[in-house]
Amino acid sequence: MTQRLPFYLSVSLLAHLAVLLTWHGVPVTPPNLTEPGSLQIALVHAAQQASSIIAAVVPAPHAPSLRHTSTAAHSTIRTHRRHNARLAAATPITAQTTPTAVHATNGAPTTQLITSNLSADSEAHLQNALRFAFNSYFSYPAIALRHGWAGVVKLSLRLEPDGRLSEIRLIQSSGHSALDAAALATAQRIPPLHEVMTWLQGNSHVILLPVEYRLIDG
Amino acid sequence: MSSLRSLLFCITASGLHCALADVADIQADKVLVTATRSAQTADSSLAAVSVITRADIERTQATDVVQLLRDYAGVDVARTGGAGQQTSVFLRGTNSNHVLVLIDGIRAASPATGLYNWATLPLSQIERIEVVRGPRAVLYGSDAIGGVIQIFTRKADGLSARAELGAYRTRALQAGIGGGDQRVNYSINAATRRADGFSATNPGAGYYYDPDRDAYSNRSLSAKLSAALPQDGKIAFNVLHSAADIGQDPGNMAALNDLFGASLSTSPTANWTQTLTLGLARDRQDTRQPYFNTNVDTQRWSADWQNEWEPISGQLLVLGLTHTNDTGSTFDIDSATTVYDRSSHNDAAFAEWQFKLDGNSFQISARQDRHSSFGTHNTAQLAWGRDFSKAWRSYASYGSAFKAPDLNDLFHPGYPNYAYPGNPCDPSLYPVTFPGNPNLAPETSRSAELGLIWRPVNASELRASLFDNRIAGLIDAGTTCPFALTNIGHANTRGLEVAHNLNFDSWQLQTNATLQQARNTDTGTELLRRPKRKLTLQLAHDLSQGVSLSAEGVFVGPHQDFDNITYGTVRVGGYSLMNLMLRYRLAAQWSIEGRLDNVFDKRYEVVSGFNTPGRGLFMAISYQARAGAPSP
Numbered sequence: 001m002t003q004r005l006p007f008y009l010s011v012s013l014l015a016h017l018a019v020l021l022t023w024h025g026v027p028v029t030p031p032n033l034t035e036p037g038s039l040q041i042a043l044v045h046a047a048q049q050a051s052s053i054i055a056a057v058v059p060a061p062h063a064p065s066l067r068h069t070s071t072a073a074h075s076t077i078r079t080h081r082r083h084n085a086r087l088a089a090a091t092p093i094t095a096q097t098t099p100t101a102v103h104a105t106n107g108a109p110t111t112q113l114i115t116s117n118l119s120a121d122s123e124a125h126l127q128n129a130l131r132f133a134f135n136s137y138f139s140y141p142a143i144a145l146r147h148g149w150a151g152v153v154k155l156s157l158r159l160e161p162d163g164r165l166s167e168i169r170l171i172q173s174s175g176h177s178a179l180d181a182a183a184l185a186t187a188q189r190i191p192p193l194h195e196v197m198t199w200l201q202g203n204s205h206v207i208l209l210p211v212e213y214r215l216i217d218g
Numbered sequence: 219m220s221s222l223r224s225l226l227f228c229i230t231a232s233g234l235h236c237a238l239a240d241v242a243d244i245q246a247d248k249v250l251v252t253a254t255r256s257a258q259t260a261d262s263s264l265a266a267v268s269v270i271t272r273a274d275i276e277r278t279q280a281t282d283v284v285q286l287l288r289d290y291a292g293v294d295v296a297r298t299g300g301a302g303q304q305t306s307v308f309l310r311g312t313n314s315n316h317v318l319v320l321i322d323g324i325r326a327a328s329p330a331t332g333l334y335n336w337a338t339l340p341l342s343q344i345e346r347i348e349v350v351r352g353p354r355a356v357l358y359g360s361d362a363i364g365g366v367i368q369i370f371t372r373k374a375d376g377l378s379a380r381a382e383l384g385a386y387r388t389r390a391l392q393a394g395i396g397g398g399d400q401r402v403n404y405s406i407n408a409a410t411r412r413a414d415g416f417s418a419t420n421p422g423a424g425y426y427y428d429p430d431r432d433a434y435s436n437r438s439l440s441a442k443l444s445a446a447l448p449q450d451g452k453i454a455f456n457v458l459h460s461a462a463d464i465g466q467d468p469g470n471m472a473a474l475n476d477l478f479g480a481s482l483s484t485s486p487t488a489n490w491t492q493t494l495t496l497g498l499a500r501d502r503q504d505t506r507q508p509y510f511n512t513n514v515d516t517q518r519w520s521a522d523w524q525n526e527w528e529p530i531s532g533q534l535l536v537l538g539l540t541h542t543n544d545t546g547s548t549f550d551i552d553s554a555t556t557v558y559d560r561s562s563h564n565d566a567a568f569a570e571w572q573f574k575l576d577g578n579s580f581q582i583s584a585r586q587d588r589h590s591s592f593g594t595h596n597t598a599q600l601a602w603g604r605d606f607s608k609a610w611r612s613y614a615s616y617g618s619a620f621k622a623p624d625l626n627d628l629f630h631p632g633y634p635n636y637a638y639p640g641n642p643c644d645p646s647l648y649p650v651t652f653p654g655n656p657n658l659a660p661e662t663s664r665s666a667e668l669g670l671i672w673r674p675v676n677a678s679e680l681r682a683s684l685f686d687n688r689i690a691g692l693i694d695a696g697t698t699c700p701f702a703l704t705n706i707g708h709a710n711t712r713g714l715e716v717a718h719n720l721n722f723d724s725w726q727l728q729t730n731a732t733l734q735q736a737r738n739t740d741t742g743t744e745l746l747r748r749p750k751r752k753l754t755l756q757l758a759h760d761l762s763q764g765v766s767l768s769a770e771g772v773f774v775g776p777h778q779d780f781d782n783i784t785y786g787t788v789r790v791g792g793y794s795l796m797n798l799m800l801r802y803r804l805a806a807q808w809s810i811e812g813r814l815d816n817v818f819d820k821r822y823e824v825v826s827g828f829n830t831p832g833r834g835l836f837m838a839i840s841y842q843a844r845a846g847a848p849s850p
Binding site: 135138139143159177180181182207209216 | 244247248250253254255256450483488491526528530531532534
């Protein structure tokens with residue numbers, strides 16, 4: 001194995017370059033969702049790309065469903081499989097959860113390990129838990145209220161497997177720095193969301209969170 | 219090698235996260251953070267605030283400020299005659315100079331008399347009025363003992379015009395144009411109103427009685443321009459010119475009130491905003507009466523610097539500095555002399571801290587004024603509020619306020635004293651009586667309030683407040699010759715205000731009730747012109763095909779007043795009035811309006827010896843382009 005390491009490294013590097021040069025962006029709102037903007041777990045994107053890389057790395061006739069892994073396990077796959085097997089053990093697999101158009105590069109089946117770990121139930125639970133968690137922390141900044149400022153702030157944050165929020169960034173300004181700063185400060189003060197850990201299945205995700213500050217007439 | 223494998227694992231399995239960290243893989247539900255747009259004058263969850271919008275003014279079709287303001291709890295309005303005559307507004311039973319009148323943020327009262335001339339401003343120049351009852355000295359300074367009436371002038375959106383004809387040969391015209399966007403917007407509005415009127419006095423006015431009709435006319439122009447600056451900045455200019463000619467019993471008066479304001483606000487950091495406001499107010503009143511022909515000319519410059527700092531979301535600190543300079547002169551035509559030409563100035567610093575603790579909201583504020591005449595004066599206020607459930611909220615506040623002596627109080631030299639039978643002051647010893655006094659201190663007050671807000675559903679809101687004001691140092695003529703003005707009086711006003719708003723389907727019902735007691739605590743007598751009870755009801759209904767109907771009932775109890783014949787006091791009976799309004803929307807932009815005032819043609823008095831309007835019909839046709847555009 002050790003002699004072939006350089007080979008695998010170069011293949012991996014080439015595959016990375018290939019993906020980086022051809023990546024067009026993540027379809028965040030897939031076409032057949034009924035409610036635009038509702039929570040959607042698109043774990044398939046990460047897993048899909050990972051599996052396509054792995055498929056490229058492993059000279060197998062077809063990209064295996066990693067849960068039913070073949071014995072032709074290279075170290076990379078073994079590591080990955082161990083990782084995913086842990087997830088698989090957590091929840092029963094019932095249905096395909098994400099109705100996205102998955103572009104498997106080598107015609108692999110769309111059932112991917114991470115998404116298949118989550119039932120429609122689990123996904124809904126994660127959605128609710130996140131929604132409840134986020135809603136209870138934000139409040140209208142006093143200066144903005146006095147001056148009648150309103151708008152939508154878009155934040156990006158990484159939800160770690162243990163529920164911590166990190167890499168909190170401003171993606172799109174509302175047009176008022178008071179609202180942007182308040183949204184960022186609030187997100188930074190949110191404690192680890194332990195209640196969503198169960199639904200995360202040990203994965204971290206980057207979340208795009210829109211926060212709308214709206215004034216209503218009393 | 220295992221570390222390398224782990225590294226590979228990162229690169230291969232989650233490498234895409236590492237490489238494409240800017241791309242999210244979960245679109246979370248939008249978090250919606252809402253807040254109710256607050257009144258600008260005071261936080262309506264911690265104080266008794268009534269907001270009168272342009273829509274309210276148009277729905278009631280009130281012809282003047284008396285008809286508009288008297289509907290609200292805690293507000294009494296008295297006028298010596300018909301439209302255009304001198305109007306006094308009493309908040310919570312306090313004196314008519316205990317209400318601070320602001321127009322577009324600038325003090326509008328005359329620095330000489332301390333009173334605002336309501337006759338100069340027609341309702342067609344008003345966009346919005348916020349009536350706040352309770353002491354507001356810390357943020358606004360002098361005069362706000364009973365409360366603050368903040369008027370925002372008309373903000374035209376598109377083209378608007380209105381022509382009105384009515385009883386007592388009333389005719390009025392208004393035209394305005396405005397527009398713009400978030401970046402720059404402007405508004406210009408012009409209005410004129412006149413009426414032949416009726417006699418202000420009846421024989422009960424004694425010496426003042428004159429049966430001739432007392433006509434009036436006013437004309438006004440307001441203009442605004444504002445532009446957004448980078449970093450949430452804003453620069454704004456506003457101008458209001460209003461003038462009126464009023465026939466009185468006896469004589470007549472010409473009044474002028476000009477206001478100029480400029481403000482610049484910026485946000486140096488995301489949680490700090492500062493606003494600099496400059497204001498200039500000019501007020502002139504020329505009075506022509508037998509034996510009393512004077513021109514009073516006043517000017518007031520003001521500069522305000524206000525900072526808002528929000529270190530933590532929900533915690534707000536407001537710091538302000540303000541400087542005002544008042545100049546006034548009175549010129550007597552008959553003797554061709556300047557009675558006085560004096561000025562005074564005032565500097566003040568204030569701070570307010572708002573914060574929340576365990577579901578309780580707190581507001582702590584303090585102010586220090588330094589006046590060129592009376593020196594240093596401190597005021598403070600503490601307010602608390604809490605939501606007990608989604609529907610119930612309670613608040614309480616305790617604060618002090620003051621009324622600075624105005625230029626007449628300080629510097630008027632007094633009135634010539636003539637010999638007449640029974641004159642207690644010998645004219646050879648006292649050539650003048652009722653002179654001003656430069657050593658006057660401000661009138662002071664301490665007030666407590668307990669309020670309740672009940673909002674079981676969005677369609678229904680009930681507000682109730684209990685209040686108690688203790689006022690000391692009231693400026694009045696002394697008890698010994700020459701009756702110089704001194705801080706001599708004590709008064710106590712207390713009562714209950716209840717206001718209810720109900721909106722359902724196409725119906726709207728507003729109820730306002732006030733029970734109050736206002737006494738001079740030195741003599742134990744009731745203060746004049748403040749009825750003990752008042753109830754007003756407004757019912758509006760939108761029918762189909764653009765027709766709206768409204769009915770208004772005003773029920774006021776009796777009050778004590780000054781008897782112009784015996785010079786004692788007289789009890790003026792209570793009265794009830796009913797008014798009907800109809801509005802018909804002809805097309806998208808055109809409307810026809812009609813108001814039948816005093817449907818039952820009741821004869822009543824609000825001030826002893828002075829007349830009030832009888833039954834009258836007022837009709838108007840109006841045009842509003844971009845109808846339905848909301849006003850800020």
